[in-house]
Amino acid sequence: MYNFDEMIDRSNTNAMSTDGFRDYIFGTNDSITFPYKDEEFIRMWVADMDFATPQVIIDAIKERLDKKIFGYTRIFSDSYYHAFVNWCMKRYGWSFDRNHLVMSNGIIPALYELVDYICKPDEKVIFLTPSYAYFKYAADFHGRESVCTDLINDNGHYRIDFDDFERKAADEKTTLLILCNPHNPTGRVWTEEELRRLGDICIKNDLWMISDEIHCDLLRVGKKHIPLAKVFPKYDKLITCMAPSKTFNTAGLMLSNIIIPNNKLREIWLSRHYNFDNPLSVAGAQAAYEKGEPWLEELRVYLDDNFIFTRDYLAENLPNVVFEISEATYLAWINVRAYFNEVENLPLFFAHKAGVLLEGGDMFVQNSDSYIRLNLACPKSVLAEGLKRICDAINTKQETAELETHQATEIS
Numbered sequence: 068m069y070n071f072d073e074m075i076d077r078s079n080t081n082a083m084s085t086d087g088f089r090d091y092i093f094g095t096n097d098s099i100t101f102p103y104k105d106e107e108f109i110r111m112w113v114a115d116m117d118f119a120t121p122q123v124i125i126d127a128i129k130e131r132l133d134k135k136i137f138g139y140t141r142i143f144s145d146s147y148y149h150a151f152v153n154w155c156m157k158r159y160g161w162s163f164d165r166n167h168l169v170m171s172n173g174i175i176p177a178l179y180e181l182v183d184y185i186c187k188p189d190e191k192v193i194f195l196t197p198s199y200a201y202f203k204y205a206a207d208f209h210g211r212e213s214v215c216t217d218l219i220n221d222n223g224h225y226r227i228d229f230d231d232f233e234r235k236a237a238d239e240k241t242t243l244l245i246l247c248n249p250h251n252p253t254g255r256v257w258t259e260e261e262l263r264r265l266g267d268i269c270i271k272n273d274l275w276m277i278s279d280e281i282h283c284d285l286l287r288v289g290k291k292h293i294p295l296a297k298v299f300p301k302y303d304k305l306i307t308c309m310a311p312s313k314t315f316n317t318a319g320l321m322l323s324n325i326i327i328p329n330n331k332l333r334e335i336w337l338s339r340h341y342n343f344d345n346p347l348s349v350a351g352a353q354a355a356y357e358k359g360e361p362w363l364e365e366l367r368v369y370l371d372d373n374f375i376f377t378r379d380y381l382a383e384n385l386p387n388v389v390f391e392i393s394e395a396t397y398l399a400w401i402n403v404r405a406y407f408n409e410v411e412n413l414p415l416f417f418a419h420k421a422g423v424l425l426e427g428g429d430m431f432v433q434n435s436d437s438y439i440r441l442n443l444a445c446p447k448s449v450l451a452e453g454l455k456r457i458c459d460a461i462n463t464k465q466e467t468a469e470l471e472t473h474q475a476t477e478i479s
């Protein structure tokens with residue numbers, strides 16, 4: 068019913084994906100050059116999708132446009148709350164009070180604010196690594212120390228090192244856990260047992276918990292998301308962050324749901340946060356939750372197929388990579404260590420040698436060397452071309468290395 072094979076031109080839309088990669092990936096300005104024109108790159112880096120946003124969202128925004136005035140706006144009516152809480156009840160069997168819901172222009176800005184409101188200057192923020200880097204940036208921005216607890220990697224399957232986590236959570240200066248649930252970049256969907264064990268350690272040590280659940284709708288078919296707050300319904304030092312932005316490809320509309328059950332913290336948020344929203348974003352998000360489910364269910368099938376295609380293509384063309392299909396997200400987390408004998412700048416290598424933009428290596432704080440992360444949320448034809456370029460670049464690198472070794476042997 069929906070055409071996820073549609074090729075959509077994103078040029079001249081001020082998209083990070085097409086225009087923001089030099090600064091974000093390479094931390095540089097225009098000086099860096101590549102043997103590819105910008106439009107020739109296969110873009111597998113920033114986490115937004117190259118699929119059209121659902122028509123029901125576009126129609127709701129058009130309808131709001133016809134109201135002709137776009138003055139100061141805040142979510143006053145309960146209809147948005149009912150749309151979102153009904154979505155949560157139906158899909159996760161979880162609900163929350165109307166007055167616990169506050170809005171943010173993004174989950175990143177919410178993390179930046181909450182770290183400041185929760186942690187005193189000499190206190191620490193703990194998170195699982197590898198990690199989405201903005202968990203660390205939120206702590207850094209406010210001068211709070213980051214505490215990393217490395218996930219254990221069992222040949223591509225990641226699990227929490229509870230002994231390490233418990234030891235670090237016991238530090239009385241560690242007062243906040245930011246949990247990525249599901250996990251970017253490894254794609255793990257935490258089980259109820261893992262969530263309960265993690266939360267019990269936090270409660271025992273009186274930590275606050277922020278559960279960043281932005282990827283919670285994008286699970287492989289058959290997987291189930293468990294909100295951390297569903298496991299700990301009575302613990303009010305637990306903030307839940309969700310959004311339509313990853314699910315429906317509306318990150319540019321900048322509207323996120325932050326659920327703060329703790330009255331004191333919510334009062335601080337409401338007194339210090341800029342509490343106005345974009346009326347077009349509100350209309351789009353409400354339509355997403357009221358009418359977007361059929362599109363999402365078809366998207367999940369398409370993404371599952373892209374993951375299977377990726378697994379099979381790598382098995383055939385790069386048999387020594389370690390890759391397990393992500394349980395959630397549209398991000399493939401691939402260990403290419405077998406093909407790179409030193410800690411190479413992988414994003415730079417693939418931009419130069421493959422014309423593919425991707426993230427990897429130390430872009431995920433730590434515990435991520437020799438990993439690349441591929442965004443698979445693109446038409447399959449684009450995915451196939453990106454994978455072909457990646458495999459060709461690595462195989463050419465291998466052949467060159469073997470030739471050089473042979474020539475060195477000949478000479479000696």
Ligand SMILES: Cc1ncc(COP(=O)(O)O)c(C/N=C2\CONC2=O)c1O
Pocket residue numbers: 112113114115172173174175176199247251279281310312318323
């Ligand atoms: C775990 C997580 N939290 C928050 C965000 C951003 O939330 P926003 O401020 O947009 O509401 C992202 C986006 N992740 C991205 C964006 O590009 N690459 C990534 O890995 C994310 O993966």
